[in-house]
Amino acid sequence: MTAPTTELTFAVLDISPEPYAVTPILTARVGVAAIGDDPVHALVLRCQVRIDPMRRGYTDDEATGLLDLFGPRERWPSTQRTFLWQHATAMVPGFTGTTQVGLTLECTYDFEVAAAKYLHALHDGVIPLQFLFSGTVFARGSGGFTVTQVPWDREDRFDMPVAVWQNLIAHHFPNTGWLRLRHDTLADLAAYKSRRGLLSFDETITSLLSRQEIP
Template identity: 40%
Template structure:
């Protein structure tokens, strides 16, 4: 990492423990220490622990940390049921050698306060049940085992330069950390907020048509309405009650 008003680590005079070393650009390493649900969040949120260690250079004044979280789907083996569910995302399994690509989950910005040697920060990752998103489709298909995550770090580290001014240096996007998230943690979190009912986004026109169909067929819930339409599409149409309580075929 390089920055104005700073002495590169390892440069002449930057003797470990010497005065110049106190003003050299900090070198940082990152480790994800764990994940757990955020207990009192208004929306489903996972909280990841992040340990940052200074491996060289001088003390850190602060860090403006940008984190990209990706699912590295190629690092997980998928069973037959999962393969069928993931056809929409990646095509047929025989194509996966060329179609499996990491899925970007989210990007997070975090401000890390000053530290000398090591510190612990938190990364909060909101979760959604929006089934139109590729990440949600993937996580709904993967119900057990672990989900391989990659955390890619960038941003700016601030430190005191040799001339006393505030120095800055960019964090290389090559810095990263891997973590294997238990799939059940995500599913349990979504079930706690949504009761095992994924969201389905509809246009106003489609909603009105569906509501008219529900009323005409005297169906009590949206689940019954969609199930009846699926049964009809599959050719397994049960008799449904008419307005007077008599049975009829849709």
């Protein structure tokens, strides 16, 4: 088996919502270029998508929303670090030269997930993303069939507009959000709702928040 002569590079071209998906999904359109003599028979693409918060500035309102993640502004030089958003995979069929592939990014609105909390805190501007590519390349050339790994240094950065995320969430969860509660907390909340004759859990929590503390 001869050494491979095909090298791959990757570039994120665009990120957009999937309009007909049942759950919130973004699709990253990734351009793949094969530099070399041999055509690519197939590519199993893996990608680690990370958020790089240091690549943008924040308003005071946004900083308040990020307090749980990074603490007050004076601590940001030591607390703001690139962190994982998600892993994504895709099968790329054979090609020669260049091709494009859609990378599915499944999104959650669970505020206990650091990425969702970060994204919810942003009001405008961009979301600074980092894509770290890896995977397996199957090539067939004059020397025979080869199987190689995508080098670990293949990466790209993409600044996704905050509006893309906001529109995706507004489409699937209009004017709502999600909180995860323990079973006993949820049972107590349901009991309080029944005793007060309240119609929804939203109304129940509003009632609890509006109660005056008795000294």
